[in-house]
Amino acid sequence: MTSRPVVLVFLLMVLIITSQFEWKQQIGETDANSSIPRRRQQILDKEEAVKEKIILSQEKNIQQLNELVQSLQRQLLHCRGMNNSIHGTGSSLTEDSSDMKKQVILED
Secondary structure: OOHHHHHHHHHHHHHHHHHHHHHHHHHHHHHHHHHHHHHHHHHHHHHHHHHHHHHHHHHHHHHHHHHHHHHHHHHHHHHHHHHHHHHOOHHHHHHHHHHHHHHHHHHO
8 A cells, every 4th residue: 555655656756857857948948949039130230230331431432432523523624724724715714614613513
């Protein structure tokens, strides 16, 4: 008679121990599953930051190119003015100058 309660207690202990292992395993899987999206999100965040840096760099380069174009246009106007003054065509200088200014304004 005493062996029956001992067997029941033993089976109960085995059941408790195995269920704890299963719970720990399920908890571990849940942690692993939640860490995967975190890693993906971190990678996506890093990629986004790199893309933003590239875009900012490109915008800076575009701004510098625009400034260079404007500088070259001013130099061209200056050279045309000098060329026209040498050839004695003062009236076309003001026309060319106003045309170039209008073009610069339209391009901005």
